[in-house]
Amino acid sequence: MKLKTLTLTAMIAALCAVGAMIKVPGGLGSMALDSAPAFLGAVFLPPVAAGTAAAIGHLISAMTGGSFLGPLHILIAVEMFIILWGFAKLHNAGRKYLKWIFAIIANGILAPLPFYWLNSPEFFFSMVPVLLLTTLLNVVIAAVVMPVFSRAFQRKEAH
Numbered sequence: 001m002k003l004k005t006l007t008l009t010a011m012i013a014a015l016c017a018v019g020a021m022i023k024v025p026g027g028l029g030s031m032a033l034d035s036a037p038a039f040l041g042a043v044f045l046p047p048v049a050a051g052t053a054a055a056i057g058h059l060i061s062a063m064t065g066g067s068f069l070g071p072l073h074i075l076i077a078v079e080m081f082i083i084l085w086g087f088a089k090l091h092n093a094g095r096k097y098l099k100w101i102f103a104i105i106a107n108g109i110l111a112p113l114p115f116y117w118l119n120s121p122e123f124f125f126s127m128v129p130v131l132l133l134t135t136l137l138n139v140v141i142a143a144v145v146m147p148v149f150s151r152a153f154q155r156k157e158a159h
Contacts, residue, residue, distance in 0.1 A: 015037035016060065020060045026131075033134070033141065034138075038084050041084075054080040054083065055080050055081040057080070058077045075114065076111065083106045
């Protein structure tokens with residue numbers, strides 16, 4: 001990995017850490033705005049780096065939320081990696097709308113699905129509305145800022 005890519009990945013992970021401090025309260029805990037910067041990272045980071053930044057962002061969010069870092073949070077970090085990897089792949093393929101639909105469905109509905117069986121159906125159904133709302137907030141923030149990022153990086157590459 002090039003030093004530039006590593007540095008940009010670290011910067012996106014740091015922005016994810018800042019977003020992790022902004023919590024959306026829910027019934028079973030709180031979700032955070034930690035994935036918006038990772039979605040933005042898809043503009044200029046390779047898919048693996050964007051996924052790594054998202055996984056780090058989730059782990060920081062779990063730590064700042066008072067959650068212990070057990071195997072369930074490792075599972076969520078892996079899910080975040082996969083979601084951002086897929087999002088970045090769709091972004092790089094020029095799938096303008098599909099990437100956002102994928103992000104909302106994968107992060108807001110599919111990611112908590114293992115908890116239906118690991119915890120309980122009640123846990124899953126009480127978590128999904130808050131997670132879906134938080135996912136929508138993250139996606140809207142990223143969708144508003146992404147065109148500015150895209151133009152800035154296109155201009156920089158042209159020089």
